[in-house]
Amino acid sequence: MLEKAPNFLIKKSVITIYMNEMKKLNLLNIYLLLITILFSISCINQRKILKKPIKEQGAAYLFEQLKKSELKYNLFSAKISVTAIENKTSNSFFGTIRLKRDTVLWISISPAVGIEMLRVLITPDSMKIVNRINQTYLSEKFDYVNTLLDTDLDFDVLQSFIIGNDLSYYENDKFKASIDNKKYMLSTVGRGKIKKFVKQNENLKVMLQKIWINPESFKIVKISINELDDKRKIEAKYSLFSEINNQKFAHHVEYEMLADKKMYMQIDYTKVQIDKPFEIPFTIPEKYKKMQ
Numbered sequence: 001m002l003e004k005a006p007n008f009l010i011k012k013s014v015i016t017i018y019m020n021e022m023k024k025l026n027l028l029n030i031y032l033l034l035i036t037i038l039f040s041i042s043c044i045n046q047r048k049i050l051k052k053p054i055k056e057q058g059a060a061y062l063f064e065q066l067k068k069s070e071l072k073y074n075l076f077s078a079k080i081s082v083t084a085i086e087n088k089t090s091n092s093f094f095g096t097i098r099l100k101r102d103t104v105l106w107i108s109i110s111p112a113v114g115i116e117m118l119r120v121l122i123t124p125d126s127m128k129i130v131n132r133i134n135q136t137y138l139s140e141k142f143d144y145v146n147t148l149l150d151t152d153l154d155f156d157v158l159q160s161f162i163i164g165n166d167l168s169y170y171e172n173d174k175f176k177a178s179i180d181n182k183k184y185m186l187s188t189v190g191r192g193k194i195k196k197f198v199k200q201n202e203n204l205k206v207m208l209q210k211i212w213i214n215p216e217s218f219k220i221v222k223i224s225i226n227e228l229d230d231k232r233k234i235e236a237k238y239s240l241f242s243e244i245n246n247q248k249f250a251h252h253v254e255y256e257m258l259a260d261k262k263m264y265m266q267i268d269y270t271k272v273q274i275d276k277p278f279e280i281p282f283t284i285p286e287k288y289k290k291m292q
Contacts, residue, residue: 054184059175062184063166065218066211070165071247071274074101078272082109085264093117098278099159102168106280121282124155130284131291137284138291149257151234157225164220164238164250166211183221184213217241219248226258233258245274 054061076099083092098106102124109118121128127145129138138144146152153161160167174188187210212222219241226233234257238250249272255265 054177054179059177059186062177062186062213062218063175066166066213066220069218069248071163071249073163073274075099075275075278076101076163076273077276077278078269081268081270083266087261097162098280099162100280101159102155104280105155105159105162106282119282121280122155122158128282128284129291130282130288135285135288136291137288139284149263151232151257151259153234161223161234161236161255162253164236164253166220180212182215184215184218186211186213217248219250221250231259244272247274 076097078097080095080097081092082095083090085091093109093111095107095109105120105122107118107120107122108116109120110116116132118132119130122142122145125142127138127140127142131137142155145158156168159165175186176188178185178187187208208227209225210223211220213219214221220238222235222237224233224235226235235255237254238252239254240252241248241250243249249269251269251272253267253269255263255267257263257265
């Protein structure tokens with residue numbers, strides 16, 4: 001039969017185990033503290049690195065980098081898959097998009113592969129739609145786009161939101177540069193053309209525009225244009241960037257539009273092509289009736 005260990009040996013063993021565990025806890029606390037300190041230092045250093053150029057050069061530095069990194073194209077085409085949600089009703093469809101910069105936007109929409117439902121043609125001055133299902137058509141001025149979306153856009157804003165570039169013909173001198181959530185941010189109250197909307201429509205309020213920029217690629221990751229009281233808002237978020245012709249392009253875009261109603265749209269791009277020739281086929285059959 002084994003003899004029991006003396007009490008003092010048992011107590012000593014317990015104390016030893018306790019001391020060892022305390023040492024482990026102390027080491028763990030030290031490691032956690034070191035990690036916290038290193039993370040804090042890293043965040044501080046990162047913020048200093050981000051802050052330096054805008055502190056020295058301001059918004060001009062960011063606009064210069066934006067210009068260098070923007071998608072350069074004259075012709076743009078892609079296959080798209082779209083999910084749109086309005087009033088909790090979700091619709092999904094496929095399509096093809098073709099864009100001639102500053103000139104024309106052509107979209108073909110199909111609920112199923114190979115069956116075209118709608119064909120849309122938008123220019124800086126007009127919007128036309130052919131509905132194959134109902135054999136009807138629409139031919140209106142560009143402002144009809146704003147009626148459909150309940151927004152205040154022009155063709156430049158529309159193509160910029162699609163491509164993920166900054167607006168082409170807007171004033172930049174009113175912008176303030178800052179850092180938001182580890183991204184550069186440019187913000188302003190009313191660029192030139194946004195002010196124009198306010199002057200033309202007394203019901204419009206002052207619009208605030210913000211642009212969030214990736215600090216490494218200097219690609220736009222988010223754009224928002226909204227009234228100061230947030231009653232109207234258009235927002236776009238860009239992600240899943242990959243290279244096309246040695247240029248970065250976002251293959252996933254999420255849009256949110258808020259006015260009298262709220263609308264959410266998600267677009268995924270595939271088979272993206274830049275500056276490859278394409279046709280813009282658009283005719284209105286004689287037998288089609290005008291939409292009422």
